[in-house]
Amino acid sequence: MEMKVLVIDDSQINVTLLCRLLEKIESCSSVSFLEPEVALEWCRDHVPDLVLVDYMMPTMNGIQFIQGFRRYQHCRDIPALMITANDEVALRYEALEAGANDFLIKPVDKIEFLARTKNMLALRRNQRFLENRASWLDAEVQKATLEIRAREQETILRLCKAADSRDPETGAHIVRMANYSRLIAENLGLPYSLQQMILEAAPMHDIGKVGIPDHILLKPGKLSIDEFAIMKTHASLGYQILAGSTSETLQMGAQIALSHHEKFDGSGYPQGLSGDAIPIVARIVAVADVFDALTSERPYKPAWEIDRAVALLEEGSGQHFDPQCVRAFLSDFSKVMEIRERYRENPEDPKSFGAF
Template identity: 85%
Template sequence: MQVLVIDDAQINVTLLCRLLEKIEQCSSISFLVPESALAWCQDHVPDVVLVDYMMPAMNGIEFIRRFRTLKHCADIPVLMITANDEVALRYEALEVGANDFLIKPVDKIEFLARTKNMLALRRNQRYLENRASWLDAEVQKAILEIRAREQETILRLCKAADSRDPETGAHIVRMANYSCLIAKNLRLPESVQAMILEAAPMHDIGKVGIPDHILLKPGKLSADEFSIMKTHASLGHQILAGSASETLQMGAEIALSHHEKFDGSGYPNGLSGTNIPLSARIVAVADVFDALTSERPYKRAWEVDRAIEFLKDGSGQHFDPLCVDAFLADFSQVLAIKERYREDSDDLKVFGSY
């Protein structure tokens, strides 16, 4: 442990440093000028400070006051050495942050005892700091493990829905990354971008509750069948709602509202404009674009330009204009996502970034 010694008299500095040599695992660094000691403390953290009170340019009390303004030195034990035993001086020293005192002439035994006490105090401080750092690291480790399990659960839920839907796994990866791109171009916080990337794949999870004869029907649905199909939005919300997970909460609002339309003509609640959750407005653009540009057993893929025109034509009616503009703002990234996550790609990681 390192003790900082400050005294304007070299003989006093030499004496104190010699005494410190008698303490095991203790080294010293000394300064005759308190300003130089403060400059050293800008980049270093002593374990204990021994400072003389009577010094010409800056006395010990002023040194302690300035020393305590250094954030990393706020709790370092300070022992002030003085020939003045006035109570008022001690009170002032305690107010600025002194921990203990020594009266000159310094008694060797008392000096060693008080310094060892200060070192023991600092040793306990360091133990607690290390313990706090270890606990913080363990907490972060546990959070990452919980996060990984949550992501696995989400992925398995999405796969469960996907196994019954003619749409492919590549679709949910692409639309999730498209959604993240829109969030990024809308300048949403990175934490929200990441959450949308993970929550977007859950948009159609309610399809697990739709009968096969409707879900897998190759042709156009009848009015009654379409009414049943539309319930997947509410079913998805019921599956995901009520979770303590913020990601699943966002997944629930996306599942419920991604078929709402900006002009209020969507379902299930006929919401319009900004009454539709932003996450759902984002996913609506991403989901429709990928559905249009993807080949299915019952349809051919649209050309990208045709799909872009569809989004533009639907801006302000089906889609939030801001989300459409954000999607088209950096279209090279859209094409990069489309190319990276092809149907035959081995890189279908939902939670990877584009």
């Protein structure tokens, strides 16, 4: 491991002597300055492994240099050895308070200099080893976290496909509405991490339909009152499937599954929540889900025209939908159309699936 020593002394003879002595230490190089102010500026962008600084200098003494040196965050733990002809105890205390780690008294004894310098470099070498170890561990943790996230996303995809296989809605629908939901979250100014979580959690909104009987779920005509009552239980069923997970994404999915059929005026189900009592993620998904359902062709209905679907959202603002979510959805409608075009109803197109 190559070690770099910073040497500061206003005497060129002293600098030359110290640098020559440092050449005797294996894997050690030096950089030197006659002006402590210039050396301090150099430290702004560089990290030495050891500082050798003279105490008595005309414009800035060694203690002042160390004080400035320690103000740099990246230099706070670098060993500093002060060289002085003054052996007063008070001076040593002051230097220690400033951040000096050790001292050498002039005239410098060669053997003592090499011993103290090697000790300081050994300390720094161990610091660097621990720093590198910490960086490696951090990289390994991030790698493991990414692997866990990948497995989690795969689980989510499989859950969504399980529900999707029993539902006349297509895989492209869940991808579109998930991307619409992320767009609304972005336009609302929500944090990027939350936008991404909504993108991943939104497809789980109808996971509870796995518990709805086929004769109701797949019925082409209008549901009876009793049938619709059973259909509405898919919100609670979805929540029961996802609730209790340690995954934040699945926890959000549970929230969305339970509340995305609530209405802003309190007339929705299953809890009759209204306004801000409805989780924001559910209010977001409600807008995205309804728009895509309206503008998509299904075996039991033709697709609505875009203008007609937009008009319904605007009419339902403040009643069915959160007005802020509607405005966020419509504020950059060109992106809505880009998402709609990108994830079209094409079962042969791999872009229609797994895009979240």
